[in-house]
Amino acid sequence: MSEDALYDIRDDRFRGLIVGNARLEELYSGCRWAEGPVWFSDLNCLLWSDIPNERMMRWVPDGCVSVFRSPSNYVNGNTRDRQGRLISCEHGGRRVTRTEFDGRITVLADSYRGKRLNSPNDVVVKSDGSIWFTDPTYGIMSDYEGHKAEPEQETRNVYRIDAPTGEIEAVVTDFIQPNGLAFSPDEKQLYIADSGSSNHEVPRHIRVFDVVDGKKLTNSRYFCSIDSGVPDGFRFDVSGNLWTSAADGVHCFAPDGTLLGKIKVPQTVSNIAFGGVKKNRLFITATQSLYSIYTTTNGAQYP
Structure with missing residues (x-):
């Protein structure tokens, strides 16, 4: 595939992030809606x-390619904590769970103020061990990705689970449908996608917040919009560039919000993760398939 066929270069800075002769490799096909990629460097594998x-x-x-877990309780987003344990968002259980090293599953959050969560969607872990996750209603809107139900929460929130106490607090409550989220490499900001639903005017943007005392979010502001589809999952590289899913591929934004370019993918992209030995391989979940492509940058993720 030629560079023009694979990349949509909007800013010359993008040329320094891509490998001109790289191939977009389809690693697997046969999913119904692929999501939640997470790299395990110690096990040299990717889960999704x-x-x-x-x-x-x-x-x-x-x-x-093999089945890691079935049934999965309609798991969506995944990440790892600082000890290397798998943290997952379950649509089916309407909860956030941790898979222990012996395979046991620990429930970290399934309710807030006495009411069930909607359907946790995506999750990140901060260096202090706190867990931050989004809770839209996608997993209870039908029986396709979970179990159809009425929401008990009045709003679609973003939550923080405190590491020492396990207490859950809503840190943002004004999203239509919060979706992907990621900390900047220095953890001074948290970026959160709002992707809407069929019942609302659909936003196509990512907002950014300042993180105060490691616990609160302030100074909400617009970061960028997606011109094809809506933003879903996204990640940062070590230089602070944001790589996000979109309907036509993966979009890369500079720290100032400038669209640098796109990697064209033939299916709607849901999420991404950097991985490989040097964390310079971008893994892409897109509708029915898992793809990958090498870059010249490295993912800002731990472990």
Whole structure:
């Protein structure tokens, strides 16, 4: 595939982030809606979710793909905590869970102020061990990605789970449908996507907040909009560039919000994760498939 066919370069800075002769590799196909990729460097594998098929998948560099967990309780977003344990958002259980090293599953959050969560969607872990997650209603809107139900929460919130106490607090309550989220590499800001629903005017933007005392969010402001589809999952590289999912591929934004360019993907992209030995391989979940492409930058993620 030629550079013009694979990349949409909007700013010359993007040329310094891409490998001109790289291929977009389809690593697996057969999902119904692929989501939640997370790289395990110590195990040299990638896990991701296939939500409607209620399973989690595992890919290893020799090309072997296997089922990691089935049934998965309609897991969507995944990440790892500072100890390397898997943290997952379950649509089916309407909860956030942790998979212990012995395989046991610990429930971290399933309610707020006595009412069930909507359907936790995406999750990140800060260096202090606190867990931050979004809670839109996508997983209870139908039986396709969870169990249809009426929401008990009055709003679609972003929550923080305190590491020492396990207490849950809503840190943002004014989103239409909060979706992907990620901390800046220095953790001074938290970026959150708002992707709307069929019942509302659909936003296509990512907002950014200042993180105060590691616990609160202030100074909400617009960061960028997506011109194709809506933003879903996204990640940062070590230089602070934001790589986000979109309907036509992966969009890359500079720290100042400038669209640098796009990687064209033939299916709607849901989420991404940097991985590989040097964290310079971008893994892309897109509708039915898992893709990857090498870059010249490295993902800002731990572990």
